[in-house]
Amino acid sequence: MTDHEPTHLTDADEAAVDDAYVDGNALAGDLLEIFAMDMTTAVGTCGGCGRTAVLAAARVYRRAPGVVLRCAGCSHVLGRIVRAPDRVVVDLAGLRSISARLPD
């Protein structure tokens, strides 16, 4: 049996439920596995409000069936990542664009 829960910066559970998010930093491992490069320093444009920010600064809700990435400005859903035993499903439809530096 394999657990497909997302990764966590710590086990700490000090946050209140309304603060049940962390930073995009926390997705570095999952995104690296998918994109084969660090995507947390990539700059995304929110499809809701047009805000531009590194993915590291987006809000990540992961106490859920999948991981939800939301704009820190307007809470618009930027993306969702769901891990099944044999696949990962990535939906970044809420991002108007992503600009990432290519590895050297």
Next chain:
Amino acid sequence: MAPVTRGFGGRQHAQQPELPPGQYLVEDFPVLSAGPTPHVPPDRWELTVTSETGEQLRWDWDAFHALPQEDVVVDLHCVTRWSKLGTSWRGVSLDTLLADVETSADHVVAHSYGGYTTNMPLDELLHHKAWVAHTYDDEPLSPEHGGPARLLVPHLYLWKSAKWLTGLTLTPVDEPGFWETAGYHNEGDPWREQRYWGD
């Protein structure tokens, strides 16, 4: 092959026969959230049912409470593998809410405050299998568990029981919802372990 971590037992949850496959029992009530928790005052709350022709039924908090109320005790099964048995709810049966709706649609999309959606065949909501619940364990349903009111469809995985429910839309065509479009199974029957696409 990954090395076994000596001394790490993992969860060690034995399969219990009364639970669907792959589930383990919890005594607490875990809170999952895919976004900020909406805080909707009951006097601002409303529930609508919209048919495929655009015809709409609407209840405010008082009108909703004036409908026949039912007490139910049901088991919950979350796709993240926890199950909670014997939970007590009060609410209105979907049979009651949909009784006066003229429709030939076969599908329903549930809409929540905050933008969440989930879909299911209309038939899954009828025949005394689903409720809109406003009371849990004799207390008003708290915002983190979906209050003021949530959908309760206990025979499907819990993501189908939309928290912060505000609308039901009847559709002739199936319209997959928030998790159903992102890798989770369209039907979500825990006894058939329909977790992900292709299960």
Next chain:
Amino acid sequence: MAGAALLGRLTWRTATARSFTAETASARTIVLEVPGWPGHLPGQHVDVRLTAPDGYTATRAYSIADATNGDLVSITVAEVPGGEVSGYLAGAMEAGDQVEVRGPLGGWFVWRPEDAAPVQLVGGGTGLVPLVAMVRSRARAGARTPMRLLCSVRDPGSALYSAELALESTRAGGVAVTWQHTRVAPPGRAPGRIDADVLRAATFAPSARPTCFVCGPTPFVEAITALLVDLGHDPARIRAERFGPTGGQA
């Protein structure tokens, strides 16, 4: 870091526990030996994966606590009630036991010793871990970059690395370290949360244009970043790392 190392980071590597240091009553530092470790920058984290005999796995991310040091990777883990991974790492794990790690991860919440801008570090509880890696990297690089550390803890007994940071604070050219105690303070000091007055007294002024690194529980980070912006710090120079509730299995 070379591109060649990047592909290597995709893989899970076997890591062997070599030594342990008790930091507080509930937290300890674990030194892992990871053959082939490509090196890391302070602020980065690793994913740690445990595998039970029945094949069940659990993965958590932990900030790296030390400057890059060959094949050795240190993490500091505080035991959390009910935490299946932290409970193992902070308790049952012994020298020689093996886990898997993937990393280093994250290119945003990092400090590069060649960056000359002043650095303000603000940590809450175990949020100190990636920040102490920056302090240690600065010392190891012999950098003279102005750097200050403000850390909020419940009581003196909850302070990680307190002896080392006391030495650092008195070392010529060392990082100035200030502790703020929220519940129980040492004699002569009042307990309380970090507020604007504490920030004014113990951190670089906005006019110094420091890069601010803030790490801690989500409500702590929310409060500190709001205070820093109110004081006049440029939001673009504030980098945050929140840690919060555990995921999926909840």
